[in-house]
Amino acid sequence: MTFGKERKIAGWLLSAPLLILLAGLLVWPMYLGFQTSMTHDILSDFETYPVGLENYKNLLMEPNFWSAIRFTLMFAFTASIVELILGFALALMFDRVFPGKKILFSLMLIPIMIAPSLMAVMFRLILNENIGVIPGFLKIIGSSYSIFDQNNIFLSLIVLDVIQFTAFTFLLTYSALQNMPSEIYEAAAIDGANKRQTLFRITMPILKPALAIVFLLRILDSIRTFDSIYILTGGGPGTSTQTVGIYIYKTAFIYGDFGLAASAAIVLVFILAPFMPFIIKQFNLGTERSK
Amino acid sequence: MRLKKTSIALATALSLVVGLAVLPNANAATTVKMVLWPGPEGDAMQKVVDAYNSSQGKKDGVNVKMILLSRDNTFAKEAALMKAKSSEYDIYFTASYLVGQHAPYLSDLKGVKDSLYLKASVNSLKVAGKQKALPLDTSLHFMYYRKDLISSLSANAAKYTSIAKTVLGKDLKPNTDPATWTWDDALATAAYFTQKYNPESPTKYGYALPAKNLLYNTMIWNDVLWGLGGNWLKNGKPNLNTPTGKAAIDVYNTIYTKGLTSPDSSQWEYAETNAALTSGNAAIALQWNAAYSELSTTGATKDQVGIAPPPGKGQRTHVHALAVGLNKFSKNQAASAKWMAHLATVPAMRTYATAGGVPSMPTILKGMVSKNASFANVIEYAGKFGYSASAGPREFDIYAALAEVLSPAWSGQKTSADVAAAADEAIKKLQK
Numbered sequence: 001m002t003f004g005k006e007r008k009i010a011g012w013l014l015s016a017p018l019l020i021l022l023a024g025l026l027v028w029p030m031y032l033g034f035q036t037s038m039t040h041d042i043l044s045d046f047e048t049y050p051v052g053l054e055n056y057k058n059l060l061m062e063p064n065f066w067s068a069i070r071f072t073l074m075f076a077f078t079a080s081i082v083e084l085i086l087g088f089a090l091a092l093m094f095d096r097v098f099p100g101k102k103i104l105f106s107l108m109l110i111p112i113m114i115a116p117s118l119m120a121v122m123f124r125l126i127l128n129e130n131i132g133v134i135p136g137f138l139k140i141i142g143s144s145y146s147i148f149d150q151n152n153i154f155l156s157l158i159v160l161d162v163i164q165f166t167a168f169t170f171l172l173t174y175s176a177l178q179n180m181p182s183e184i185y186e187a188a189a190i191d192g193a194n195k196r197q198t199l200f201r202i203t204m205p206i207l208k209p210a211l212a213i214v215f216l217l218r219i220l221d222s223i224r225t226f227d228s229i230y231i232l233t234g235g236g237p238g239t240s241t242q243t244v245g246i247y248i249y250k251t252a253f254i255y256g257d258f259g260l261a262a263s264a265a266i267v268l269v270f271i272l273a274p275f276m277p278f279i280i281k282q283f284n285l286g287t288e289r290s291k
Numbered sequence: 292m293r294l295k296k297t298s299i300a301l302a303t304a305l306s307l308v309v310g311l312a313v314l315p316n317a318n319a320a321t322t323v324k325m326v327l328w329p330g331p332e333g334d335a336m337q338k339v340v341d342a343y344n345s346s347q348g349k350k351d352g353v354n355v356k357m358i359l360l361s362r363d364n365t366f367a368k369e370a371a372l373m374k375a376k377s378s379e380y381d382i383y384f385t386a387s388y389l390v391g392q393h394a395p396y397l398s399d400l401k402g403v404k405d406s407l408y409l410k411a412s413v414n415s416l417k418v419a420g421k422q423k424a425l426p427l428d429t430s431l432h433f434m435y436y437r438k439d440l441i442s443s444l445s446a447n448a449a450k451y452t453s454i455a456k457t458v459l460g461k462d463l464k465p466n467t468d469p470a471t472w473t474w475d476d477a478l479a480t481a482a483y484f485t486q487k488y489n490p491e492s493p494t495k496y497g498y499a500l501p502a503k504n505l506l507y508n509t510m511i512w513n514d515v516l517w518g519l520g521g522n523w524l525k526n527g528k529p530n531l532n533t534p535t536g537k538a539a540i541d542v543y544n545t546i547y548t549k550g551l552t553s554p555d556s557s558q559w560e561y562a563e564t565n566a567a568l569t570s571g572n573a574a575i576a577l578q579w580n581a582a583y584s585e586l587s588t589t590g591a592t593k594d595q596v597g598i599a600p601p602p603g604k605g606q607r608t609h610v611h612a613l614a615v616g617l618n619k620f621s622k623n624q625a626a627s628a629k630w631m632a633h634l635a636t637v638p639a640m641r642t643y644a645t646a647g648g649v650p651s652m653p654t655i656l657k658g659m660v661s662k663n664a665s666f667a668n669v670i671e672y673a674g675k676f677g678y679s680a681s682a683g684p685r686e687f688d689i690y691a692a693l694a695e696v697l698s699p700a701w702s703g704q705k706t707s708a709d710v711a712a713a714a715d716e717a718i719k720k721l722q723k
Contacts, residue, residue, distance in 0.1 A: 041374065043370050043373065043374055043392055044391065044392045044394075044395070044684040044685055045395075046395040046396075064695075128555075128563060128566055129553050129555045129563075129567075129572070130553075130563070130566040130567050130569075130570040130572050131566050131570060146553070146555050147555065148554070148555035148557060148558040149554040149555060149557070150554075150557050150702055150703070150704055153557075153558070232558065233503070233504070233558055234503055234504045234505050235504055235695075236503060236504025236505075236557075236558075236694070236695070236699075237502070237503075237504055237557050237558075237698040237699045237701070237702045237704055238504060238695060238696070238698050238699035238704065238705075239504075239695060240699070240704070249367075250691065252367075252370075253364075253366070253367035253370055253371075254506070254687070254688065254691045255688045255691065255692075255721075256370055256392055256687075256688065258374060
């Protein structure tokens, strides 16, 4: 046996426990999900039987599913863009020494330590028109702005997501900034580059892979948003704030249609899958540059 | 040789110990696992369980263990267990609006004495004439109003009539007896107590409207539909795309679009409706009977909250019962049946009521009126006005689908004409 072949076998053997674990935790449930998606599996019907691609056909003809996809993508892209810009701006602000930096840094991270569902419950109380602090403050300054009015609800949900997850983009972009070699900035300063030029021609191009990864991670996470919106709006009025996650939950656990819900979950996987090569590519790019 | 004897003795002793440990104990009690949700019902039931385990349970050879799943997702978790035909829990938590969906997974209950219970509650747990679950707490709706405000209406009759004409386009006179209100009376009163139309109103809005896309809000809206003489179904066919169905949708639409409720009420449910009343921001609301204890003791409604049946010529209130049913796949059917039989007795339900539950037994509720005055209304309204949708196995789904289809009209995004046909279509789809 050649050395290369031995290395290959050893590699597989050493990876085997992890691969088996992955198969048990990911592949098997996905297989079961796929199997369910091919069956008539409704809670109020005792019998379960195979229906082939019927659930997929019904799903693709379901207007509520498409409106959920549309809302989810709109929500995910808007929230992620705002969070990336704010997170990066904060990282730049923190990339210098100033009094109280450590305390402020710790405070910045509090929102991501809170579970989204708990955060949503807190917001429901804080923003309640009758007993909430924020509407009380708005009343004092003479504003009649209604946070949960149907015309303002999208903006309100985006703001709440930004409050919770900007800390995530801030933390990752700040870590990336810390890895920037100081020599580059020194050289730029000697060449007479101003702050704007340094930011747009040096910092951002070098951080591009990191920023792309952060953005894509947020997109993936936002697409899976469920608990906060479910608690605040239940997906309504109507289906106007229904995410794909809420659609799947309601289909399975309110309408009791596990087959249709499983098919929607599989379709969601296919929607998310194309993002992965981009993330991996950007991750590899970042790793190569850091070598 | 001596070592060998010692070894044999040790091995024998060990075998005896192991053997005794694994042999079934003739006196051991069978453990019955029952699901309930946390909160007042779970707390109250724990007292009944403790009392049973320490006395009757010993005679029955049954030990009940209660499992409290989360309040929000108990039914979701149960749905997964039922579909998997699990025997993990012996007794499931269910409700009138879910029993049709759960029925295939529940054993029929025998020997339940209907006469002990509120008729509307016990009947709402029958599927195809068979009792599928045992009633616990009964829920229905009251029209809550501020007694201090409503009594002031007659002194301002001219203003009331003028506001009613402006907002509703109708000639109406104040009606200070909410028990006889039509929906026009309720809307005119709400308009009168809205500062937009009456700057001197002590409340900012006249009405607190729970208009969130939530199936429990459909249950409240049903009272409007029934009060106007409508129903989901007529001869088994969807019946919302009709003048009565649209009129019921228009009641909510008018409240929202005319500004008689807060713009935020498009996202309101139980808690927000209570907050609007207790904070003094709203004067009236159709709300669950459970709210009485908070409303009668808190804020602006303290000692001022009045109770009336839902408005309408054919006054009706949705009634449902929380309940427990026996898992068809339980391996402890006999033991579970013993516990359920105990749970169906007056003493067990009295313990439940004393610990904070609202059992569906009128004799017990009557005895508790001094502690909660609304119990008298629960008994009266359940008998006089109580009604269940009874739309079959997918009743729960229809509630959810109607909330989804109707909530845009409730909150003024769409009109009744836009959603009525879609509501019928949603019902039709779920009837298949």
